[in-house]
Amino acid sequence: MMTNRYNNQQIESFAQAVLKDGHCVLSNHFSLATLNAWREAFAPLLDEHIEREGKLRNRGPNRYYVTLPFTAPFADPSIYEDEDILAIAKRLVGEDMVMCQLATDTPLLGSDYQNVHRDAPPLFPETGMETPPFQLAINFPLVDVTLENGPFETTRGTHMMSKEEGLRRMESGEIKLEPITMQLGDVMIRDVRGLHRGTPNYTKTPRPMVVIGYSRRWLYRPEVSIHIPRTTFDTLSERARHLLRFNPIVESLEDKPEVEVYQAYAY
């Protein structure tokens, strides 16, 4: 049985921070042993990815988006069924939310500043108006994130305005990009509409950042999905089966697309 670290009031205040600022950070949340195992298992996946499709450079130079296989060590309920994170996420994207993404963003030496962007198009582009949240990214690094190795930079409040308005307020200096440095174990919960960018990794060590997507049940993002082996699906908890209910069930994880489907990422 997984237990809550935070009480209801604390959960509510994390959710309020996401509503107001667009993001919050839970410090020292995940087990370091688990994250160290993820980092080790991820290293060969990154190498294979670079070999196979590194030339596409679709996230900018020396920066890679790699989907994680839904298998050990990544198919870990202590991570994707974390009680505190689910409690915060449900307040933001609904009791019947779905988990739609399990992947990583990794800048290497030679990466660059990305253009400021959001990760999802607006729901109602013709109005310029924003709504309550519909898609969240749960981000946690597999190494400490410092000012040197490519901290994610983000803004406050821009998830509730049009991209044009957000960029205008950044241009005028009213809203600033803030680098989010993180310790291994920290977790950021963010509304993917907040204007942000990746920054250069000046070190020789990759900076993998995991992204788990939770969204409203009615949102379909064809760019992302989690392929769940049938044999694994049968072993999942009832809650996990419910969270993952709209993902494809596959006979084998070898039946995956040749290249990442999530190529266009910036909106």
Ligand SMILES: O=C(O)CCC(=O)C(=O)O
């Ligand atoms: O990994 C990062 O720091 C940010 C990457 C990013 O925003 C993206 O590729 O969409």
